[in-house]
Amino acid sequence: MRVEDLDTPAIVIDRKIVEENLKRAQAHADRQGKKLRPHIKTHKLPQFARRQLELGAIGITCQKIGEAEVMADAGIGDIFIPYNIIGKPKLERLKALHERITLSVTADSATTVDGYGATFTDAGRPLTVLIECDTGGGRCGVQSAADAVALAKRIASHPGLRFGGLMTYPPRQKVSGVDSWLHDALKLFEAEGIRVERVSVGNSPDFFGPTRVDAATELRPGTYIYSDRMQVTYGHGTLENCALTVLATVVSRPTADRAILDTGSKSLAADLSPSPGHGHIVEYPDAVITMLNEEHGIVDLSRCAMKPAIGDKVRVIPNHVCVVSNLFDVVHVAEDGQVIEQLPVAARGKLS
Amino acid sequence: MRVEDLDTPAIVIDRKIVEENLKRAQAHADRQGKKLRPHIKTHKLPQFARRQLELGAIGITCQKIGEAEVMADAGIGDIFIPYNIIGKPKLERLKALHERITLSVTADSATTVDGYGATFTDAGRPLTVLIECDTGGGRCGVQSAADAVALAKRIASHPGLRFGGLMTYPPRQKVSGVDSWLHDALKLFEAEGIRVERVSVGNSPDFFGPTRVDAATELRPGTYIYSDRMQVTYGHGTLENCALTVLATVVSRPTADRAILDTGSKSLAADLSPSPGHGHIVEYPDAVITMLNEEHGIVDLSRCAMKPAIGDKVRVIPNHVCVVSNLFDVVHVAEDGQVIEQLPVAARGKLS
Numbered sequence: 001m002r003v004e005d006l007d008t009p010a011i012v013i014d015r016k017i018v019e020e021n022l023k024r025a026q027a028h029a030d031r032q033g034k035k036l037r038p039h040i041k042t043h044k045l046p047q048f049a050r051r052q053l054e055l056g057a058i059g060i061t062c063q064k065i066g067e068a069e070v071m072a073d074a075g076i077g078d079i080f081i082p083y084n085i086i087g088k089p090k091l092e093r094l095k096a097l098h099e100r101i102t103l104s105v106t107a108d109s110a111t112t113v114d115g116y117g118a119t120f121t122d123a124g125r126p127l128t129v130l131i132e133c134d135t136g137g138g139r140c141g142v143q144s145a146a147d148a149v150a151l152a153k154r155i156a157s158h159p160g161l162r163f164g165g166l167m168t169y170p171p172r173q174k175v176s177g178v179d180s181w182l183h184d185a186l187k188l189f190e191a192e193g194i195r196v197e198r199v200s201v202g203n204s205p206d207f208f209g210p211t212r213v214d215a216a217t218e219l220r221p222g223t224y225i226y227s228d229r230m231q232v233t234y235g236h237g238t239l240e241n242c243a244l245t246v247l248a249t250v251v252s253r254p255t256a257d258r259a260i261l262d263t264g265s266k267s268l269a270a271d272l273s274p275s276p277g278h279g280h281i282v283e284y285p286d287a288v289i290t291m292l293n294e295e296h297g298i299v300d301l302s303r304c305a306m307k308p309a310i311g312d313k314v315r316v317i318p319n320h321v322c323v324v325s326n327l328f329d330v331v332h333v334a335e336d337g338q339v340i341e342q343l344p345v346a347a348r349g350k351l352s
Numbered sequence: 353m354r355v356e357d358l359d360t361p362a363i364v365i366d367r368k369i370v371e372e373n374l375k376r377a378q379a380h381a382d383r384q385g386k387k388l389r390p391h392i393k394t395h396k397l398p399q400f401a402r403r404q405l406e407l408g409a410i411g412i413t414c415q416k417i418g419e420a421e422v423m424a425d426a427g428i429g430d431i432f433i434p435y436n437i438i439g440k441p442k443l444e445r446l447k448a449l450h451e452r453i454t455l456s457v458t459a460d461s462a463t464t465v466d467g468y469g470a471t472f473t474d475a476g477r478p479l480t481v482l483i484e485c486d487t488g489g490g491r492c493g494v495q496s497a498a499d500a501v502a503l504a505k506r507i508a509s510h511p512g513l514r515f516g517g518l519m520t521y522p523p524r525q526k527v528s529g530v531d532s533w534l535h536d537a538l539k540l541f542e543a544e545g546i547r548v549e550r551v552s553v554g555n556s557p558d559f560f561g562p563t564r565v566d567a568a569t570e571l572r573p574g575t576y577i578y579s580d581r582m583q584v585t586y587g588h589g590t591l592e593n594c595a596l597t598v599l600a601t602v603v604s605r606p607t608a609d610r611a612i613l614d615t616g617s618k619s620l621a622a623d624l625s626p627s628p629g630h631g632h633i634v635e636y637p638d639a640v641i642t643m644l645n646e647e648h649g650i651v652d653l654s655r656c657a658m659k660p661a662i663g664d665k666v667r668v669i670p671n672h673v674c675v676v677s678n679l680f681d682v683v684h685v686a687e688d689g690q691v692i693e694q695l696p697v698a699a700r701g702k703l704s
Contacts, residue, residue: 007441007704041646063647083647084603086614086663089359108604111662132604139648140604140612251436252460252484252492260492262438266678267703270622294393294674295415295435296491310463311438322646326618326679329701349681351619352359 001339003332004313008249009263011324011331012315015340017243018048018225025207025224026056032212032219037061037080037200039222042322044347045331046074048225059102061220065093066350068103074346078102080200082132082167082220084112084140090352091119094127104128104198106167108140110154117158128164129155130200135181136171145185149192156194165198165217172203175211182215208236228321233274244331245282245315246324248297250308259287259308261297263316268292269323279316284308289316353691355684356665360601361615363676363683364667367692369595370400370577377559377576378408384564384571389413389432389552391574394674396699397683398426400577411454413572417445418702420455426698430454432552434484434519434572436464436492442704443471446479456480456550458519460492462506469510480516481507482552487533488523497537501544508546517550517569524555524586527563534567560588580673585626596683597634597667598676600649602660611639611660613649615668620644621675631668636660641668 003012029036038052039061049060049071059078062068068079078101085094085105097103098120107113107129120127131148134141142148148166155163166185170178182199189196201216207224223231226244231237246268252260268279270292278289278297286303297316301307308314318324325331326348333341355364381388390404391413401412401423411430414420420431430453437446437457449455450472459465459481472479483500486493494500500518507515518537522530534551541548553568559576575583578596583589598620604612620631622644630641630649638655649668653659660666670676677683678700685693 007439009703083614084612084662086601086603087359108606109662112603115663134606138610139606139645139650141606143606249438251438251464254460254486254491254493254495258490260436262435262704265675270675293491294678298491310436310461311467323617323622326646327701328703349679351361351680352614 003247003334003337003339006247006332006339008247008313009267010247011328012245012247013226013331013333014243015333015335017241021225021227021241021243022052022055025221028208029219030056034216035218037218037220038225039063039202039220040067040071040347042222042225042325044325044345045343046071046076046346047343049076050074058218061222062347064350064352065090065097066352067347068097069093070347070350072097072101076101080104082106082130082169082200084108084132086112086115091115095119098125098127104130104164106130106132107151107155108132108142110151113151113154113158113161117161120158120160123159126160126162129161130164130167130198133166133168133181133185135168135178136174137169138171139169141168145188148185149188149194152189152194163194165196165200167200169202170206170213172206173209175206175209175213179213179215182213186215223322226321229280229317229319230274239280239317242317244321244324245317246279247313247315250310250312250314253310257300257302259299259301261289261299261314261316262295263297264295265292266294267324267327268297268316268318269320269327271320271323273319279318282315282317284314355599355686355689355691358599358684358691360599360665361619362599363680364597364599365578365683365685366595367685367687369593373577373579373593373595374404374407377573380560381571382408386568387570389570389572390577391415391554391572392419392423392699394574394577394677396677396697397695398423398428398698399695401428402426410570413574414699416702416704417442417449418704419699420449421445422699422702424449424453428453432456434458434482434521434552436460436484438464438467443467447471450477450479456482456516458482458484459503459507460484460494462503465503465506465510465513469513472512475511478512478514481513482516482519482550485518485520485533485537487520487530488526489521490523491521493520497540500537501540501546504541504546515546517548517552519552521554522558522565524558525561527558527561527565531565531567534565538567575674578673581632581669581671582626591632591669594669596673596676597669598631599665599667602662602664602666605662609652609654611651611653613641613651613666613668614647615649616647617644618646619676619679620649620668620670621672621679623672623675625671631670634667634669636666
């Protein structure tokens with residue numbers, strides 16, 4: 001089937017662009033001497049996770065146990081969940097997962113550490129726990145190197161846990177601050193005689209940037225596999241490097257300058273950055289998607305020389321691609337305009 | 353199971369509040385002499401659609417064929433799809449649906465009408481087509497009463513179609529403009545000798561408002577079943593009338609004034625209106641959810657006298673509830689704090 005024959009809205013992924021994006025990122029990490037541990041939240045597909053590993057990734061990153069379960073079922077053997085996992089139902093699932101794969105998680109509090117410690121008690125197969133550090137991102141994380149050291153000691157005090165290193169989700173474009181935070185922490189750990197075997201750093205926006213976090217041993221970018229309008233705005237490649245588009249149909253042309261697409265916030269997500277508009281229409285680069293309702297994309301065609309007709313199909317590059325993957329049950333992989341595969345988004349909607 | 357024992361994030365729906373909201377809306381429509389045709393996009397649950405019909409609704413509204421198929425499978429017999437349905441795959445599904453229920457759809461162009469006309473050819477069982485009118489909403493719709501009349505004639509020219517009336521998705525708080533648009537159109541239809549049997553008008557924001565669209569014969573509100581922070585801002589009830597909350601766990605307390613919840617844009621959706629914040633935390637009304645990442649809700653506690661601890665569960669009333677229902681595979685119905693039912697969100701993720 002040709003891409004343009006798909007019913008809409010539909011996600012179409014260009015296989016060649018994905019392959020180029022994966023190889024470029026792996027080469028980039030290799031050149032920096034960093035390990036690559038891709039975040040699968042962007043694609044949620046075991047098939048692409050396996051390809052990332054084949055190309056050199058040391059393991060994958062999942063944000064939720066449910067995502068990790070899907071990936072483990074698909075044979076992925078090394079998974080990092082950079083999240084404070086709390087509460088009995090989740091800890092029990094975590095324990096079952098730990099039985100069958102190489103698993104690591106994070107903590108930023110004694111409460112989280114003690115929860116792991118009470119659940120994981122086998123010193124012969126300890127759970128690896130990294131400490132999340134707030135290096136300026138203002139989300140989770142210990143606030144100081146001293147707090148990190150204290151928490152590492154607490155981890156070590158539990159027989160079923162082992163201290164696995166440091167982890168951070170850094171603020172964008174503040175690489176030097178992140179690096180000095182981590183280097184200060186590493187000095188303190190060294191002074192305490194505690195080995196830090198891993199320093200795991202997100203994320204896509206700064207992955208291809210001009211500067212890098214020197215202290216990092218592994219990187220966790222996610223978005224690079226597809227790229228999107230936001231990444232292009234950040235200076236990472238061009239719109240031609242965007243592998244995922246949402247195929248949509250023009251369902252209405254109520255005025256000379258207005259078109260309505262059958263894709264809205266339920267399929268394109270509502271991220272408004274970068275402006276203007278809610279995505280880039282490949283066939284009509286001067287069109288602006290001015291507003292999204294749930295099932296309608298409202299398009300301003302006033303700057304377009306040629307204008308689409310009702311029934312025409314167009315491809316939209318989303319603003320933020322990760323949130324789009326979570327809205328579709330299936331994606332279509334295409335090559336040279338031909339649909340070669342339809343894949344269920346196996347790790348979609350895993351909220352816990 | 354008690355609500356607080358649910359794993360998080362989870363949708364919890366208070367059955368009694370739903371019942372009150374449904375009854376209040378039906379009584380309100382009855383008092384106005386309008387028929388109620390609730391939009392099911394808000395709940396996506398056959399169980400609640402059936403309850404809406406039991407209480408007096410004349411049928412339901414679905415935005416997508418996939419939603420209508422789910423509702424027809426559940427025994428709902430009268431469904432309106434207020435959308436231009438275009439393209440062979442959708443038209444074939446529409447035809448199959450038309451065989452088994454009372455179905456009506458809309459069109460705002462000759463292209464859409466002719467697509468219906470080519471698909472539906474049985475004069476003994478014609479498809480009912482309403483004309484969508486742009487009464488100021490700036491989305492789909494014919495631009496003038498004359499265009500509406502011309503399109504009605506085109507509908508009538510197809511043996512397998514019948515003209516079913518007018519439909520509009522009105523701009524908020526511009527009831528008088530909508531009403532005069534529709535009254536002008538009705539006059540023109542009368543002058544042409546064309547009967548307009550239905551005038552179908554959305555939507556929730558103006559449903560309970562002080563003024564009403566006099567020309568309307570049926571109303572299509574959706575959000576009223578759960579209500580949300582946006583509806584409360586519009587003056588429709590209070591936070592106590594909000595039936596749906598997202599139960600979340602505090603997973604981190606990195607600073608004295610910051611908490612992190614395990615609900616982000618992947619479960620709460622990213623609608624920022626009304627400000628401030630991305631939802632209302634029932635237990636901490638002075639807290640502000642300042643930012644959502646996909647799996648993190650960042651909360652400013654600086655104005656809170658009491659502050660939550662790691663592991664505490666809280667309930668969040670979303671800003672816009674319809675988009676939240678689409679992010680969960682199941683919802684939990686509760687009464688007096690006890691979970692009485694877990695329901696699959698049967699019409700979730702139906703994009704076409």
